[in-house]
């Protein structure tokens with residue numbers, strides 16, 4: 001089994017991190033008919049590399065997930081109160097990335113995360129997109145961002161989640177939105193049309209922007225590239241448009257992983273509630289990726305956005321003031337009810 005092992009010292013302490021199936025495909029894993037007309041959201045998706053799909057779950061169901069996420073924050077007993085903004089500070093919240101993205105503490109396998117991944121209408125989106133029912137899912141994180149946080153520094157980080165060495169459409173990311181998300185509420189910024197220019201942009205040597213979130217050189221196999229202001233202008237000069245995606249509770253947004261994107265800081269008074277979800281065909285996965293996913297699944301570990309390759313098995317520990325967070329845990333508070341569908345989506349059970 002070929003693996004890549006690294007050690008890093010980022011926001012999360014990584015004792016040893018192994019990456020399985022990090023190999024790079026240089027062509028499309030699936031070919032789409034350029035002239036196909038679907039008569040639904042797929043037409044916009046294939047044109048722009050991104051699309052918002054309305055009312056995928058009901059507003060009531062979205063509210064259920066908001067409540068679950070708030071309860072999850074409160075389970076840590078750090079003093080967080082969703083009704084008292086003075087408690088919206090790092091010391092009263094579990095450790096997150098960019099002030100609201102949660103990947104640690106077994107959170108990627110909480111019951112609520114699996115419930116979202118297995119919502120029939122969510123699975124249907126990816127079935128339609130890839131034209132197969134045999135899908136596997138990422139074990140992705142969630143985003144619970146309090147607006148107007150004064151205790152965190154924040155800067156935009158335009159990036160794409162596909163390594164420049166991969167070519168073609170190989171992964172499509174998504175997020176299920178639970179709370180009202182208007183222009184002031186932060187959230188997803190997308191460079192519409194940038195996916196189609198990915199190959200042209202990377203046809204010459206490009207250096208990842210100098211940014212605090214840029215991957216260190218030893219992680220050059222990661223599916224992450226940070227764009228500079230100059231790069232942003234390069235895409236804009238070719239007709240791409242940076243848009244803030246506004247959504248209502250229950251909406252879903254899909255974007256090709258070659259699309260430039262980042263999250264903007266929430267400045268209204270609304271808490272942002274999101275679950276990241278990504279699915280690709282099981283046939284894209286090599287046996288070693290499936291094996292690594294099984295290990296992650298059985299040990300409540302998360303993965304990157306990529307369901308079928310570059311599976312990073314990490315023993316990441318959230319760090320607080322230079323020490324491992326005293327609330328560090330390796331299991332969800334509320335474990336999911338394991339179903340046949342879940343095992344198939346996890347890649348543990350074949351179809």
Ligand SMILES: [Fe+2]
Pocket residue numbers: 159160161261
């Ligand atoms: Fe991203």
